[in-house]
Amino acid sequence: MEVPLAINSSPYNGRPACARCRQCVGFACPVEAKNTSENTMLARAAATGNLSILLATRAERITTDAAGRVNGVDVIADHGGPGQRRTVMADDVVVAAGAVESARLLLASRSDREPNGLGNAHDQVGRHLQGHLYGGAIGIFDDEVNDLVGPGPSISTHEFRHGNDGLVGGGMLANEFVPTPLGTFGNLRQVGLITPHGLSAKQGMRHLLRRMQRVVGPVQEMTSAESRAQLDPSVVDCLGIPVARLSGRMQANDLAAQRLMGERAADWLRAAGATTVIAYGSNPANLVPSSGQHQAGTCRMGSDPATSVTDAYGRVWGHSNLRVVDGSLNVTNGGVNPVLTIFANAFRIMHAWVGSGRDYLEPTTTGL
Ligand code: SF4
Structure with missing residues (x-):
């Protein structure tokens, strides 16, 4: 199915349709097609x-x-x-x-x-x-497959949002937004497909940017009363207002759902012809509250x-x-x-x- 986004697909209320530029997530829209x-x-x-x-x-x-x-x-x-x-x-x-x-x-x-x-x-x-832990996978194709036409997501599946054995909930999967160069670098670094710096990093970026495709989505988090925002008793901001202190952690179900989403995303990418596929995972030791x-x-x-x-x-x-x-x-x-x-x-x-x-x-x- 198509992916619903808060973006004008056709002119609406005096603002134009999306111009399909390469910079969407994280940037102001140059034509005011994003709805904010x-x-x-x-x-x-x-x-x-x-x-x-x-x-x-x-x-x-x-x-x-x-x-x-x-x-x-x-x-x-x-x-x-x-x-x-x-x-x-x-x-x-x-x-x-x-x-x-x-x-x-x-x-x-x-x-x-x-x-x-x-x-x-x-x-x-x-x-x-709560927030959203993300699950999914990154795929590398032999040919250039990423046209870098924004906003990016064009197909999704809700097949795995519910009814997954042994899990509460699940998640949506979609092809990802057009990545920025820095985002691409981070994604490739995260799965060890690029060196951190130097000529090989530049060559890796040049070769992989258009051959990379991610399939990802948010997984339904199990909420917990122990994950919370409180006022910090001693730290204030520049105006003297107590800052928020976050505590708690995500749950085992969240990690299991993330693993499932990774496996299904990997299936998708392999079926599409990716020759290298790596699913994302989180370290259970680092599960801070999702916020x-x-x-x-x-x-x-x-x-x-x-x-x-x-x-x-x-x-x-x-x-x-x-x-x-x-x-x-x-x-x-x-x-x-x-x-x-x-x-x-x-x-x-x-x-x-x-x-x-x-x-x-x-x-x-x-x-x-
Ligand atoms: S891709 Fe995103 S930023 Fe670019 S025109 Fe469309 S809505 Fe605006």
């Missing part, structure tokens, strides 16, 4: 005239009144010097800072009523931190305040006017990239809040 907050929702919100953005400003703490009701956000200007603090009053507050930073903000928002942080009466904020790209799960939603942070509509337990709308809500990321689920869940929560009005979904007359 600033060229979709923020642009539409700005067009209403009702949006204010505080540049170079960080949220330090969500504030509450004497009755414990959320009533604003303490913010601090981050101009490189001593920060200027102020409070922005608000009837409703929506948090969407990513799993680590959303949890950090709630934990930092202590009050006499909630000394362990907002919505953290049951010590759930920050727990079940890089696709970070999720620290404010998971549920029906029981004792085991979750928000209700099914992203409302932090005990605070009907404080919502979380990012990947923190995910009980599990599943075995696919979570971005489209995060979008859909955010829209669902906003629909439930503001009713069925679709003003924020439809194109505006300015074409944004």
Whole structure:
């Protein structure tokens, strides 16, 4: 099946289709075909005239009144010097800072009523931190097979996401994004197919870059309450705000799923004609909590305040006017990239809040 990406495949809302350039992952899109907050929702919100953005400003703490009701956000200007603090009053507050930073903000928002942080009466904020361990394989072909036409993924299989013997979950596999030169070098180094430096490294890059193809995908991680983001008790950032401290580790099921994905990806590459195939694996001794790209799960939603942070509509337990709308809500990321689920869940929560009005979904007359 094709691979769903948050990229315009045809012109949409005044922005063009993907130009199929060679640099996609990790770079700004030269034609604005990638869909991101600033060229979709923020642009539409700005067009209403009702949006204010505080540049170079960080949220330090969500504030509450004497009755414990959320009533604003303490913010601090981050101009490189001593920060200027102020409070922005608000009837409703929506948090969407990513799993680590959303949890950090709630934990930092202590009050006499909630000394362990907002919505953290049951010590759930920050727990079940997860991301995505990746499984897959690298294949080297005798002929040049990589046309380096972006974005890259064009075919995928969901055959192994569920129903794998002895495993919970599984994952999606797809051919990989067009790699950057540095990414290619890292991939080849990781499996020992290129020397670390010197003329042989340059020759290896020249020969292998177009002959290399990767088939990879994220595996569904088993979540654990022990994998968590907490406030560090002694380390603060440049603004004096406690940094996040991550702890925990991935699980045996994650490694087993990674091995399975590697084997299936290797089958794919061999069937396609690769003459050298190497599956990726992780060292069980190095399994730190997974929290890089696709970070999720620290404010998971549920029906029981004792085991979750928000209700099914992203409302932090005990605070009907404080919502979380990012990947923190995910009980599990599943075995696919979570971005489209995060979008859909955010829209669902906003629909439930503001009713069925679709003003924020439809194109505006300015074409944004
Ligand atoms: S490949 Fe990626 S960066 Fe390049 S035009 Fe398409 S969406 Fe934009």
